[in-house]
Amino acid sequence: MKRRELLKSAFGLTAGLIGVSALKPLYADELMVKADPMYDVPATKVSDRCYYILAADPEPSPENHAFFNNPGFIVTSKGVVVVDTGSSVQIGEMVLRQIKKVTDKPVIMVINTHYHGDHFLGNHAFVEAYPNVDIYSHPTAIQNIKSGGGDFWYGFMQRNSNNGISGTVVTLPTKTFNGGETVKLGDTTLKIHQFGRAHTESDLIVEVVEDKVAFLGDTAMRRVANMADGSFKGTIETMKQAKALGCNHYILGHGPHDNVSICEDMQTFCEVIYENAAKYYDEGLSDFEMKPKIMAEPFMKDVASQWPGYEGTVGKFIAVAVAEVEKSMF
Ligand SMILES: [Zn+2]
Known part of the structure; x- marks a missing residue:
């Protein structure tokens, strides 16, 4: 060693x-x-x-x-x-x-x-x-x-x-x-x-x-x-x-x-991910399949994609959102 x-x-x-x-x-x-x-x-x-x-x-x-x-x-x-x-x-x-x-x-x-x-x-x-x-x-x-x-x-x-x-x-x-x-x-x-x-x-x-x-x-x-x-x-x-x-x-x-715009942005970011994760989950998509669709949303494309760590971690974020959607169903 x-x-x-x-x-x-x-x-x-x-x-x-x-x-x-x-x-x-x-x-x-x-x-x-x-x-x-x-x-x-x-x-x-x-x-x-x-x-x-x-x-x-x-x-x-x-x-x-x-x-x-x-x-x-x-x-x-x-x-x-x-x-x-x-x-x-x-x-x-x-x-x-x-x-x-x-x-x-x-x-x-x-x-x-x-x-x-x-x-x-x-x-x-x-x-x-x-x-x-x-x-x-x-x-x-x-x-x-x-x-x-x-x-x-x-x-x-x-x-x-x-x-x-x-x-x-x-x-x-x-x-x-x-x-x-x-x-x-x-x-x-x-x-x-x-x-x-x-x-x-x-x-x-x-x-x-x-x-x-x-x-x-x-x-x-x-x-x-x-x-x-x-x-x-x-x-x-x-x-x-x-x-x-x-x-x-x-x-x-x-x-x-x-x-206050920071609170607006954070709220929108979470809403876009969570609401789309719920929608695509209902349609039977995996988090891997919904990732490009969520990333194509205007807020994600125009705003969140500029944030540090976006490329590497947005997929993990979506997976966490899907887990939360699943949990909310029980
Ligand atoms: Zn912390």
């Missing part, structure tokens, strides 16, 4: 051992390394209180240190609320550096919108910097991290970044939001929403009332990504609810922020 592969397999094992228990990693001596720091990406200011750090790439790679989603933060008069922490302790530390350029206020709350690793593995950095910080997520998301999600996502990021997240410890949320909560932090009101299964079983949306901004997590994006945990019908409903919030700006987990 080559040394690199040996190291890789050793890291895999270490990830399994550290699991979700200890904050301080228990590496064997020769493995006690921390991957290089993440380079700085300046924060984008969206409104008086709301910022996010735009990831340039749609996928994790060794070059981008697995930085491919947008951590966000809200500066309230009481302190800073972070929405999603990135794929590693290194990215979490980078987020902290960008926050310090904007405000001296401490981080008082972290929210993980869902359990995918690019949204919570950076938690480690915030607990190190602020040992008493409260980390919130949906109870189901916490359960998903505990029951294998933590190890899976650690391994996924390590593999895709060539061990670029070494030193990261899976750090669980400590508190829960179910959706429906209103949080008053000095001059800022946060409303926490959960509109049903969308990108995952339990996505949280964070609305910053005074700024008319909503952090949508991964419920909406202009790319064809992971829908394996999600629901087309649920995403359509979530987009209707997100539009009804009447926000001026919607900040996404991936890609640049936008106005």
Whole structure:
């Protein structure tokens, strides 16, 4: 076995051992390394209180240190609320550096919108910097991290970044939001929403009332990504609810922020796939046979085909839609 592969397999094992228990990693001596720091990406200011750090790439790679989603933060008069922490302790530390350029206020709350690793593995950095910080997520998301999600996502990021997240410890949320909560932090009101299964079983949306901004997590994006945990019908409903919030700006987990048109596009994308999948399923077509017909729909041809990942993953999306159509019949 080559040394690199040996190291890789050793890291895999270490990830399994550290699991979700200890904050301080228990590496064997020769493995006690921390991957290089993440380079700085300046924060984008969206409104008086709301910022996010735009990831340039749609996928994790060794070059981008697995930085491919947008951590966000809200500066309230009481302190800073972070929405999603990135794929590693290194990215979490980078987020902290960008926050310090904007405000001296401490981080008082972290929210993980869902359990995918690019949204919570950076938690480690915030607990190190602020040992008493409260980390919130949906109870189901916490359960998903505990029951294998933590190890899976650690391994996924390590593999895709060539061990670029070494030193990261899976750090669980400590508190829960179910959706429906209103949080008053000095001059800022946060409303926490959960509109049903969308990108995952339990996505949280964070609305910053005074700024008319909503952090949508991964419920909406202009790319064809992971829908394996999600629901087309649920995403359509979530987009209707997100539009009804009447926000001026919607900040996404991936890609640049936008106005309400992002919710329109995501809703249309899911409607075109789901409704056609249902129709062609009734006609007895396989997902392989319906794929070119769905791809010929005007929205798919003119809009969605421009999104990153379209060619490679739209077929998988259709298969997931067919499975959802089948399930809805029982
Ligand atoms: Zn996700």
